Amino acid sequence: MPSYAQFNPIRIRSYILRLPLCTRLLLAAMVGLWIAAIPFPWLREWARLDPDKMDFTQMHRLNLFPIMHLNFLHLIFNMLAVTPLIERFEAEYGTLVTLALFTGPFGTLPGGIYVLLEKFVLRTNTSVMGASIWVFLLLASEAMKTSKTNPNFSIGPYKIPTWTTPLILVLLTSFVVPNVSLVGHLCGAGIGYLWASGYIKFLVPHEKILRWLETKLNLLGRLPHYVSVDQKTYGRYGVLPTTASASNLPKSPEPGQRLGP
Structure with a gap:
């Protein structure tokens, strides 16, 4: 029997209140843009990633398309999916790194690759928007880290490499969910693999x-x-606030161990 304790609203409220700063800012930007697009629907056309309209005067689209959403359901599902992933990323790398990446390379790199593929390879003009590109970027990064300790998982007699999990999810999503961009999600996952492999970590300030x-x-x-x-x-x-001086505290006879992420 499933436990209904996991749906405790107190726990949900506690989780929301503990969200780190950059995660809050990104979620607030998503909600704010969706609300602004109600009286001003032209904002969606202005922020979405439209390959045929891309030039040097339209570079803002590369930064805005992940936080712009088509409708309320699109917004809610993406927020539910991306929130724990961004929160985990920020807890590991810090607020400044998260802010720098998610307002810069984590939008411009997958978006730029998507535009190039659409214009010069696929010869199509499919507009995209939404934070799902971040979902698969972060899933790919997590899968690469997990594969170091758990290289494979089993499905019946088959052993599946752990790092391929996001690619499987991309394919399933493209079949199950209508009007999603397979190419866009693959671009996001590709940047996630590059990040986890260390190839683009030079983009972060020292x-x-x-x-x-x-x-x-x-x-x-x-x-x-x-x-x-x-x-x-x-x-x-x-540093947690304290009223006692560190020099007056009793010393442990054994070396301490850092707790938490």
Whole structure:
């Protein structure tokens, strides 16, 4: 019998309240654009990724198309799918890295590849929008990490490589869900594989620069739900407030172990 405790609204509320800062900002941008598109429907045409309209005056589409959605159901399903993935990513890499990637390369790279494929290879003009491209990007990244400890999973007598899981989901989605972009989802997954393999991590500013910004602007002290880039030193949400001096605290006879992500 399935347990209904997992649907406890208190737990859902607690999870929402614990979402880190950049995840909140991205979700708020999705909801805000959807609300703005109700009285101004031309915003969808302005933000969607339309290959035939792409030129140097339309580069904003590469950044906006993942947070623009066609309708309410499209928005809700994408938010449910992408929220735990972005939250997990931000918990691992920090708020500054997440903000830099999701407002930049994680939109422009898969979007740019999609435009090139549509215009010069497939010779079609299929417009796309929605955060599902981020869903498959992050699923591909997670699958690559999981494959290091669990290279295969079994379906009957067959062993399936773990890293192929997002590709299987892309194919299933294209068959089950109408009006989805197979090529767009594959572009997102491709960037996820490149990120997890380390080939595009040079796009992230150096950790010393990010740490200097955090210290100079006192981001840990000023911004609630901010996740430090240097989690080994500060923990997930920075240094916890204390009234006792560290020098007066009793010392453990054994070395400590860092808890949490």
